[in-house]
Amino acid sequence: MGLLVDGKWHDKWYDTSKTGGKFEREAARFRNWVTPDGAPGPDGEGGFKAESGRYHLYVSMACPWAHRTLIFRKLKGLEPHISLSVVHPDMVENGWEFRPDEDAHRDHLHGYRFMHEVYTRAAPTYSGRVTVPVLWDKHKQTIVSNESAEIIRMFNSAFDDLEGVNTETDFYPEALQPDIDEVNERVYHTVNNGVYKAGFATAQDKYEEAYAELFQSLDWLEERLSSRRYLVGDALTEADWRLFTTLIRFDAVYFSHFKCNRQRIADFPSLSGYVRDLYQHPGVAETVDIRQIKRHYYVSQRTINPTQVVPVGPLLDFDAPHGRDKLS
Structure with a gap:
């Protein structure tokens, strides 16, 4: 670092x-x-x-x-x-x-x-x-x-005019941009960056402030996703992928390493199914490497983990059925 x-x-x-x-x-x-x-x-x-x-x-x-x-x-x-x-x-x-x-x-x-x-x-x-x-x-x-x-x-x-590019999928459709931006704003400050605010805090009150905001937003997301498959609209958008990359790391890293330990994502029924749903989207699993994720955080951040010992667990199963297609 x-x-x-x-x-x-x-x-x-x-x-x-x-x-x-x-x-x-x-x-x-x-x-x-x-x-x-x-x-x-x-x-x-x-x-x-x-x-x-x-x-x-x-x-x-x-x-x-x-x-x-x-x-x-x-x-x-x-x-x-x-x-x-x-x-x-x-x-x-x-x-x-x-x-x-x-x-x-x-x-x-x-x-x-x-x-x-x-x-x-x-x-x-x-x-x-x-x-x-x-x-x-x-x-x-x-x-x-x-x-x-x-x-x-x-x-x-930007690259939609090139040969073979997927032009049928638009993750930032114009009609949904205000709603996507609104969700992104909260998710960025309290979840994407929120886990780092908790994990890198060096004062108890700053850690607890970030921790509280993080789980308030996770509760809000759990409720939001209990009745809809995706965060905004009826199809995957940029907002989903921006959230996904934090959630997929949460139980393996942020829960323990960053002391974000009120609940795992596995303990949220809607959020855990949502993560599996996105992970199983064609091509996405190829972009996920839990081994490298755990090694990076536990080995690189010696201020937080001076021993550099990488935990063996937790057991993760992102291939399990998610059942969220019923919300489409």
């Missing part, structure tokens, strides 16, 4: 001394957009046209933010068009790293050893956390974006 300061790597954990023990996530710094014709997107510069073979995605199988982009790359049929490199699950003194002798964890684009080298290639004097996902432009030799919420929006529609 660390960060770059003026292009130099520093092994440094999050500093919560200035926030009274509260964890505050650093905002993404690269906010350009790929668009169908290269016109400027909502933020950043223009010139990033959707073209086959032009872009490379860096992810971790362990990271819930990167997991979103893997799901969209899979479900939109973008794998032939956007190449991929996966970092090793261990993120210790050098941050996210590659293993040149392991094809599964090699930087297939630049051959780098560390993810921070990708950042300084794009911005030699960069200061900030080195995170995944990262969408890289091979033509401009720079980072397009390291904001997962915006990368999945690009994947959802």
